[in-house]
Each structure stands twice: as C-alpha cells, then as structure tokens.
Amino acid sequence: MxxxxxxxxxxxxxxxxxxxxxxxxxxxxxxxxxxxxIAAILYALWVFVFHNTVNTDNAYVGADTAEITSMVSGQVEEVRVSDTQQVKKGDILAVIDKSDAQIALAQAEAQLAKAKRQYTQSSANSSSLTSQILVSKDDINSANAQVIQAQVLLEKAQDEYKRRTQLAASGAISKEELATSLSSLNNAQASLNVAKAGLAQAESKQKAAQSNLDANEALIKGTSQNSTPDVLVAQAQVDQAKLDLSRTVIRAPLDGVITNRTIQVGQRVAPGSVLMMVVPLNQIYVNANFKESQLKKVRVGQAATLTSDLYGDSVEYHGKVIGFSGGTGAAFALIPAQNATGNWIKVVQRLPVRIQLDPKELQEHPLRVGLSMDATIDLKSK
Structure with a gap:
C-alpha cells in the first residue's frame, strides 16, 4: 500500500x-x-491619423500693417485717435495746418488766370499783327511811289545838268547857274536814296510783322484757351495744390486698430514722416515655422487647425496654407549663419509657412499681431 x-x-x-x-x-x-x-493600434493611429498631419508650436500672428505717413509738411493741428482705438476706413486720424496749402493753392490759381489771360492776349496780338501787315503793304506802296517819283526827278536833274554843262562850255551860262544845276542833281540823287531807304524800311517792317504773326500763331495754333500748354501747366499746378490741401486731413486707409502713434499736437512733420500704424485685425494671418523635414507633403491650399495661447485649446481656428516664404529665417537674418567653418554643426532649419485664417472666427475671437499659436496642417486635404 x-x-x-x-x-x-x-x-x-x-x-x-x-x-x-x-x-x-x-x-x-x-x-x-x-x-x-496595442502596437498594431498605435501603428494604425500613427499611419491614419498622426502621420497625415504636421504640427508646430513655433507659429506667430502677423498682419500687413499700414504705415500712416504725412504727404505734406506742416504743423499738426489736431490728432483725433490714440493707441488701441478702433477705426474705420475713411475716419479722420489727424489734421495738419492748412495755411501753407491754401496760400499755395491761391498762387496756383493766380498763375492759371494769368496763363489764360496771356492766351487771350496772344489771340488779340494775331489780329493786331495782321492789321500791321496790311498797313505795311500800304506803306510799301507809298514808299515805292516815292522812289519812282525821286527817280523821275533825278533823271530830270541829270538832263538839266547835262544840258547846262554843254552851255557852260560855250559860255552861254554862268558858272553860278551851272553850280545851281549840279546842286539840284545832288539833291535829286539824295531824295532817291532817301526814298529807297524808306521803301526798304517799310519792307523790313512788313517782314518783322509777318515773323511776329507766325511766332504768335505757332503758340496758339490748334489750341483753345483750355488746351494751350501754358494753361495746362498752370492747371496741373492748381490740381497739385488742391491735392496737397486735401492731404492736410489724414484718413485711415482701412479698418483696424491704431498702434505706435508717435505724433502730438503742435509737432511739425515732414513728408514721409511715420505718424502711426493701423493694424487690420480682420486680415490677420499666421506664420508657422515648420522644420524642413516636415514640409515634404505640405502644399498650398491644405487645411490647417490652430489654437492660440490667448484662448487656449478650447478655441480652434481654421485656415488654409496660402504660401511659403522665399527662405528660412537664418537666410534673412541680420547676421546670416556662416557654415563654412571647421566646427560646423548641422541645425535643422525652419521655413515660414503662411496660413490664412477664417475671418468669421477672427471676429468672434480677435487676435493681435505677435501672439503665439499652435498650428497643425492636414496633409490629406487638398
């Protein structure tokens, strides 16, 4: 057992x-x-979910801000806005003293009136010069008649002198009478010369009047009072003066928020001086700096989801990729990295990708330039 x-x-x-x-x-x-x-599930999640997105928290809000500059010089008379103030397109931001611009406009208008009067005078001169030409023709005819008359008298005096010379040779007349005949001949010759000079002078006056008429006609030919070059130049000066006068009132070029206001009442500004900036909050975008190894499948038009540190993960923004920067941040740095050195260490570069946000979401939850964002791009979207 x-x-x-x-x-x-x-x-x-x-x-x-x-x-x-x-x-x-x-x-x-x-x-x-x-x-x-579990590994298969994680792999599937990575392939079908996480592998189809790229994410970065190196993203910041940006906007194409508008610099408000003065187009004219003068003293600031009024400033109607302050920093952080909301403005609409066309709102008056500041006013510059108009005195200088008004004086310049008055001078330009006076020059325009003078140019128009000169055109009227030139037109009147044409009529006057035409009359002078007609009068000079009469003077020429009169001078020509005087030349003919003097020529006849000269020929008569020559005949008298010739005849008396013959008589004086035979002793029929006295020497005194011969001298008188010679004097008459000389007077007749002088009268002819004076008549010819008068004719030449009348012809010269006619030529001068014709030249003045031609020059005057060249100035006004084919033009009217409003189309002559002098009037057009004066009119352009008036338009410029009016434009400068209108520029003394500085208006907002777009909707946005005032920032970086630097002017005060009484300050004198020069053309090109930056007075303030307007940030268009409804046109804000995000520059997301992705690593170069993340951008293989990123394309323009892909959808993006973003969150802001301002509102937290509870508020999501939706947008789309609209473009890529022309270079990395290091390439455009003030002092670019010098890689041609012996102690070079490869650093993964980041390329700014611009993402446009939904305007409706921006209205509901406004953002400000420079805020941090977290951006995720859906690589499956088109």
Missing part, C-alpha cells in the same frame, strides 16, 4: 506542474497578443 502511494504522489506532482506551466504559457501568450494588438 505504501509503494502504491509513493508511486501516485510523483505523478500527481507532475500533473500539477504541467497545469501550472500551461496556465503560465497561456498568460504569456495573452500578454504578447495584447502587446501586438
């Missing part, structure tokens, strides 16, 4: 050990299977 009990005991012990091993093996297999399943 004892031998049977001794034989049965080892068998029972072996059966118990086998059962324990089977249970342990089963637990191990179950654990391995669980690990494999």
């Amino acid at each position: 004892t031998d049977a009990q001794n034989t049965t005991a080892p068998q029972a012990s072996e059966a118990t050990n086998d059962a324990a091993m089977k249970v342990k093996r089963k637990k191990m297999l179950t654990l391995v299977a669980a690990i494999v399943i």
